[in-house]
Amino acid sequence: MNFKTGMAAAAFTLSLTALPAFAGDPEAGASAFQSQCQNCHNVVNEAGDVLAGRPNVRTGPNLYGVLGRQAGTEDFRYGASLVEAGEAGLIWTAEEMVPYLLDPNSFLRETLGNNRARSQMSFRVRDEDTANDIIAFLTQFSEIEEEEEAAEGS
Numbered sequence: 529m530n531f532k533t534g535m536a537a538a539a540f541t542l543s544l545t546a547l548p549a550f551a552g553d554p555e556a557g558a559s560a561f562q563s564q565c566q567n568c569h570n571v572v573n574e575a576g577d578v579l580a581g582r583p584n585v586r587t588g589p590n591l592y593g594v595l596g597r598q599a600g601t602e603d604f605r606y607g608a609s610l611v612e613a614g615e616a617g618l619i620w621t622a623e624e625m626v627p628y629l630l631d632p633n634s635f636l637r638e639t640l641g642n643n644r645a646r647s648q649m650s651f652r653v654r655d656e657d658t659a660n661d662i663i664a665f666l667t668q669f670s671e672i673e674e675e676e677e678a679a680e681g682s
């Protein structure tokens with residue numbers, strides 16, 4: 529198999545197995561989370577174990593299980609726009625979260641079709657690769673990962 533068909537086959541296999549379609553590296557995502565997200569967010573499971581970040585960080589919502597979850601539904605005082613987007617059906621997937629991380633305000637404006645929508649997250653990830661890495665990292669703490677593992681095991 530030459531390089532081109534090899535790549536095509538690999539891409540095809542990826543598109544079949546890697547749902548949702550992210551190409552991120554969870555280890556790079558772990559360090560990016562540490563340097564870029566954990567000032568405001570942590571990942572704490574139902575038992576109260578801190579899986580990433582530091583305890584008692586409350587500037588942003590807990591990101592445990594965020595992939596596959598309706599936006600704006602943690603125990604947190606969200607901005608109205610994010611809650612509205614969630615109520616309108618926004619479920620966090622990699623496809624939605626990449627543009628959100630790159631530009632939260634624009635993402636909410638587009639999602640809600642409202643130029644006055646605003647995000648309370650005053651932070652942007654600089655590039656799509658980093659966003660995908662962080663999402664791959666966060667996916668490890670989400671139901672989506674468990675469903676994928678279950679699907680792989682069957």
Ligand code: HEC
Nearest residue numbers: 564565568587588589599600601606607610647648649651
């Ligand atoms: C300066 C603080 C800050 C930083 C840094 C930050 N966030 Fe946020 N984040 C927030 C706040 C505040 C919200 C709530 C936004 C709102 O209510 O509009 C939020 C919301 C979110 C949400 C939506 C959660 C939900 O429950 O719907 C995700 C996902 C998210 N952040 C991911 C990240 C990631 C990943 C990083 C690192 C790349 C990051 N954030 C960096 C403050 C921050």
